[in-house]
Amino acid sequence: MDLGLRGKVALVTAASKGMGKACAMALAAEGARVAMCARTEADLKAAADEVRTRTGAEVLAVPADVTRADQVADLVQRVTGAWGGVDILIANAGGPPRGPFEEMSDEHWQAAFEISLLSVVRLVRAVLPSMKARNWGRILTIQSSSVKQPIPELLLSNAVRPGTHGLIKTLAGHVGRHNITVNTLCPGRILTDRLLSGAKSAGLPQEEYVRRVGADVPLGRVGTPEEFASVAVFLASERASYVTGVALQVDGGLVRGLL
Template identity: 40%
Template sequence: MDLGLTGKVAIITGSSKGIGLHTALQLVKEGANVTICARGEKSLKEAAAFIKTETGVEVLVVPADITNEEQCTNIIQKTVDHYGRLDILINNAGTSSANPFESVDTALWQTDLDLKLFGAIHTSKAAIPFMREVGGGAIVNVTAVLGKTPPASSLPTTVSRAAGMALTKAMSKDLGKDNIRVNTVCIGLIRSEQIEKKWKNEAADLSWDEYSKNVVGPTIPLQRIGDTSEAANIITFLVSDAASYVTGTSVNIDGGSGAVL
């Protein structure tokens, strides 16, 4: 299937590793021009080198802290200056911060919301005028399935992710008239550095497949931890022409573990 991504221009925040990096790789393979951004310049350059090794294509590298509105605007402007247009924005930057309610102080609430909610707000606000110029676009906000059904001791992450879902729905209503689609993917257990550290600390004698299937798998209907490429494939679909009538929705990428649709 031709996804219609050839020549499209995409920005992915938090793309020096994990889901962001593999989404960038997948978009490049589909013919898109891509900007990757994250706070660490060294890790970004390593990510760009990895993509070039895999595809032969160079991506634009823009180090940035998306908790800073000015730097968010700079990501968008540098991308348009370099490629001449903007079609796709994937708000992927974020970390996991899970604590009991009473232990979360004001500074941590603010830091989490600045990164996961206001980062997406600032980048989207700067990107939308350029999307309008080319007749439309696609935005994907990466959130978490636990934002739909927050368990105990999951703050502030689940609250900021739930806010990201509400932001997605509201934006889709406002921007549909401009042919700008806005969706969210709700991530469950996907292979990451954090999960790999847990595997090595808890069960270093097991292979990754054994740990994924036998230790964690029984709690997940598909009986394993998801791979980053599987999340990247869904995100790539949502920003492509193949999803041209999909907006304002959430897609769980969780192996069926979520309690709600």
């Protein structure tokens, strides 16, 4: 299947590691030009070099923190300046911290809103004009299975991320006439540094931890960033032209609800 991604301009945020990096790699492998951001410059440069070397794609690496309005504006301006606009946005960011209700201050709540929702608002606001001008666009945000089913220890994620999907669903209605699709991706347990960081808190060797967190997933294992990226790339492609406003799990069946 030709995904129709050759020459498209993709912006993937929080892309130096994990699912963001895998999405950047997979889009580049399909012939897209890929702009990537993250806060830590050295990691970002290493990831961008790897994408360039493995795919031969044009890659632009711009250090940026997606919770900073000025840096988001600068990021999108850099991409637009280099390549004339943005066709595909994958709005990704780090996740809010774990912790019980009693330990969450107003600052924690504010930070969760800024990273999981406001960053998406600002990114979408910045890329929409060029998508509308081209009458083509794909907007995806990487959120969590918490959009569908609360995760016991992830209160902030459970409270804020469904609101982000509310934004996405609403936007789908507003921008569909411009041939722009807008969707939320809901990863379950994907083998990234973030997932592995749980091994330390659980006091388990990484291999044992990964085995245990995969055990109650219907597919019997955690997913890989590449499996996640394959779904993201399809939704970002020409072939997914009639899919908009959905929150799609990529979770091996982890979410038990019907919808």
